[in-house]
Amino acid sequence: MTLTTHTKVTGAVLAAALAGSAALVSSTHDDRTVDDRTVDDRTGAGRAAAEQRGSGQGGTGRVSLPGTKEGIPSRTATDWVSYGDQVAVVRVLAEHERPDPETQDEAAGAGTYVPRTVDLRVTDRLWARPAAAALPGVVSVTVDGWQLHDGVRERVASQDAARLEVGHTYVISFARYEDGVWAQLGSGAALPYDHGRVGSGEFAGHDVTVDAYRSALERQRVPGEEAPVALRTAGKTADDVQKVLRSAEPDPRATRPARAMEPTDTFCSVASPLATSESGRHTPDELASVLTDLAAMASKPADASVLRSYATSLGAGTGAGKPDDTARAASVVAIERACGIDVGFLRPTDD
Structure with a gap:
């Protein structure tokens, strides 16, 4: 029996890659850019692009990324029950720089992207697809990392997704792929959940209130389409998320992705089976x-x-x-x- 658990949850930036689709493509453009390259994969290939410079030092600044189109839909209850396996309340325990030969040298200059993983502790399980595998007690997530500018790290954060910051709590929809890897379903699959209320906590790299979160979601809503889980449950509890999912029906046309990216072990993911x-x-x-x-x-x-x-x-x-x-x-x-x-x-x- 092998105890080491290879578990990883990908963050808001990885849904298309996890689905085996083409790399992420920016759906909006920002004239304030770091350089003239486009972001096609925030964990590797096309690191910097259409990004707004943060103003802080020592990792406290924020590089804002545009909204993204993804290979797996992840915002509505139909999406969650069609493509997901487990939904849980989790707390972010720690963050780590993910080893990457291309970014080991911090002197590489402006535009160098540093991948990040975080360890999540599952505190409550809300929903599971019938016959789904059990979600481990601790899973590792690859999420938005840091951008290097003259040796200074600035946080990268998507404009329409949670960054997953240490000390914060979230409701997350997970998928388990055929290679055994657990992954976050997509950018719409992580809801801020500090203080036991959806919409309270970290979103897009900022601390937000429920009212501010709800307003942002209302501005993004497309008339005639199913309302996102986030909007339907803003200000409510995990029990309300559970009720929404239990009443949702899977899309019979949905095709589950077969494979996720190679997992990255961390101290806590290795310790999880203990x-x-x-x-x-x-x-x-x-x-x-x-x-x-x-x-x-x-x-x-x-x-x-x-x-x-x-x-x-x-x-x-x-x-x-x-x-x-x-x-x-x-x-x-x-x-x-x-x-x-x-x-x-x-x-x-x-x-």
């Missing part, structure tokens, strides 16, 4: 393998040390190990502090 809520059974070898992976990914040397010590003490491959309870207890603290999940006593469970 959560007590996942009810997994781990042999000493399996547990040691996961702990060794976590040690290599830990951001704090002290955490890496205790994780590695506990993994070694399990006697992987020999069955003769004597678990180090001190390192075990410290490993529990390290994982739960970083990911906000309950891993119990973190002992092998094959006996």
